[in-house]
Amino acid sequence: MEKVYIIGTGPGELEFLLPVGKNIIKSCDIVIASSRLMPFIPEGKKVIRLEGKYNECLEFIQKNASTKKIGVLVSGDPGIFSFSKKITQMLDSSQYEIVPGVSSLQLACARIGLSWDDLSIISVHGKSLRGLAEKCEVNKKIIIFCDNKNTPTRISRYLTKRIKGKARAVAFGNLSLPGEEIIKSDIISLAKREKEWKGLWLLLISK
Numbered sequence: 001m002e003k004v005y006i007i008g009t010g011p012g013e014l015e016f017l018l019p020v021g022k023n024i025i026k027s028c029d030i031v032i033a034s035s036r037l038m039p040f041i042p043e044g045k046k047v048i049r050l051e052g053k054y055n056e057c058l059e060f061i062q063k064n065a066s067t068k069k070i071g072v073l074v075s076g077d078p079g080i081f082s083f084s085k086k087i088t089q090m091l092d093s094s095q096y097e098i099v100p101g102v103s104s105l106q107l108a109c110a111r112i113g114l115s116w117d118d119l120s121i122i123s124v125h126g127k128s129l130r131g132l133a134e135k136c137e138v139n140k141k142i143i144i145f146c147d148n149k150n151t152p153t154r155i156s157r158y159l160t161k162r163i164k165g166k167a168r169a170v171a172f173g174n175l176s177l178p179g180e181e182i183i184k185s186d187i188i189s190l191a192k193r194e195k196e197w198k199g200l201w202l203l204l205i206s207k
């Protein structure tokens with residue numbers, strides 16, 4: 001009886017993939033991943049690209065989970081804002097194994113020496129920003145998973161109009177990847193910043 005392995009590949013740089021994940025990928029019959037994660041797959045391996053085919057991939061996983069050793073690669077750690085959830089909701093727990101990875105959140109905190117045991121975590125990926133100011137008021141430290149539309153500038157503009165005082169803000173871009181950037185600032189300055197926020201960004205707001 002085979003299983004589905006949901007493997008966290010870390011924040012981007014190949015070296016962050018844990019050896020356990022690397023070995024499992026090598027031994028899989030087939031690997032499902034987005035284009036961004038192709039560098040983690042050894043040459044010659046059978047691959048299904050995830051983009052635009054989420055439902056087909058889920059169907060394939062459900063049909064083949066017990067007969068093929070399927071690896072599903074997700075960025076960072078599978079336990080946080082990940083395709084992993086769809087798979088674990090669909091399968092029985094005996095049909096899959098989760099292989100942890102280093103989350104972008106962990107690397108962001110490590111880069112600035114911040115412990116994250118008291119951090120609130122939010123994603124605004126494809127979401128409205130409504131309610132975000134209230135969350136920032138009640139939580140001392142909040143980390144926000146951004147997207148191409150909800151950039152650090154857009155989020156800061158939203159927050160400056162709604163929260164009291166000058167909250168500190170740190171934007172983390174493309175962690176571990178070429179062009180990594182860490183911008184230590186505050187929401188008022190970030191709100192004025194005209195920048196093309198290319199790639200992957202996290203925003204830490206603290207009071």
Ligand SMILES: C[S@@+](CC[C@H](N)C(=O)[O-])C[C@H]1O[C@@H](n2cnc3c(N)ncnc32)[C@H](O)[C@@H]1O
Nearest residue numbers: 011075076077080103104145146174175200201
């Ligand atoms: C679908 S979520 C996946 C999160 C992933 N499971 C994790 O543990 O990092 C994608 C979002 O994570 C954040 N992210 C992922 N990798 C990143 C990186 N290398 N640098 C900065 N943010 C990153 C960005 O906010 C991006 O939009």
